[in-house]
Amino acid sequence: MVTFQERREKSIVETRKAIAGSIGDDFLITQAINTVTEIDRNANILSKRLREWFELYLPELSHEIPEHEQFITKILTDSPIQLKKAYDNSMGAELEEEDVNAILGLAEDINNLYARKEKLIDYIKIKMEAICPHVLEVAGPLIGAKLLAHKGTLRELALLPSSTIQLLGAEKALFRHLKTHARSPKYGYILQHNSVATAENKGKAARQLANKIALAARMDYFDNSE
């Protein structure tokens, strides 16, 4: 006879299996894109720290290259000691090689973080090709993954009306609009898409792109789940 205890244990095992089985590729994409966002934020914070430190040595160079990644590539490829020779009367101090190397160490780590971000974007592309090739095609890996991560699963994204997709990522502005009658937002994450960012009529371009993404998500979800 099956005792209560045995039933209980079997039920726990089944539940664990069901939980383990509920993790789809969309969960992995969500984790990866959240990591990309977090790496981006941290690399930027550390880049500012790097610049403040580097500017003791050669402030002129740091001011000339405002873009963090470019600046880091520059000081890692051309040694700062060589670079400094080009500047007469720099306001930076003369540092020992070990001091410059300590600064370059931080630059290397930040560079690794930026490289990791690129690798993760490639990984996201591969994952999206498997479960939502159309969304990938229409929205690109970054925006597509952000939309997916916002709802957590492809199913939920596929069930959204395109007007909601248009505003995902603009919740703050949307609720301000509902509460205070401020102007309603016209776009969320999808503003970063090239077709919207460069459009003359951004609201219209956002509406069109959101339409396409909604269609793409439904094709991806319902084709695979049939």
Add this chain to the structure above:
Amino acid sequence: MVTFQERREKSIVETRKAIAGSIGDDFLITQAINTVTEIDRNANILSKRLREWFELYLPELSHEIPEHEQFITKILTDSPIQLKKAYDNSMGAELEEEDVNAILGLAEDINNLYARKEKLIDYIKIKMEAICPHVLEVAGPLIGAKLLAHKGTLRELALLPSSTIQLLGAEKALFRHLKTHARSPKYGYILQHNSVATAENKGKAARQLANKIALAARMDYFDNSE
């Protein structure tokens, strides 16, 4: 005859030189310790992200090792795929090797950040041995450098009364005390020192340590500047 223009240019060159010459080792220590603090914060944020991701695969292991650095070392030395075999009925999903590798990539970067932190602490030690060996001896590299960074220069630290040194890093509590008559803080950064953290009477230990650091800073500053 010297024209106005020539005088002006010469004056600019002299000023630039003076600015460049004003950067002492205490500025480098300040930058390095601020970087250590920032790396610490960022590595912790990324570690939380890593755990959330990893817990899709093997949540049980992540819960067993609450300390971030230990956890990262564990999954980098013993492959998670091997580790998972020890867990029957894990609630984590079965992932492909490429998915696990994406997670491990992030772990590697965080590990590099922790290693960088240790290297920077060594660098801070070398620098402090040169300009403030006594402060290093009494307070250790982390607390010593934080005290130095708080004021920016060894000179300013050497001119502080020990009661101020005792409270550096506790400004928030101090001003709350002054404003609202809440209890006054007894220690700032120096609470992290072993002799204070493990003392039964922490206030007394903090006062004693602050006294020693004040003396040490004066010895370091006035011996060198003579």
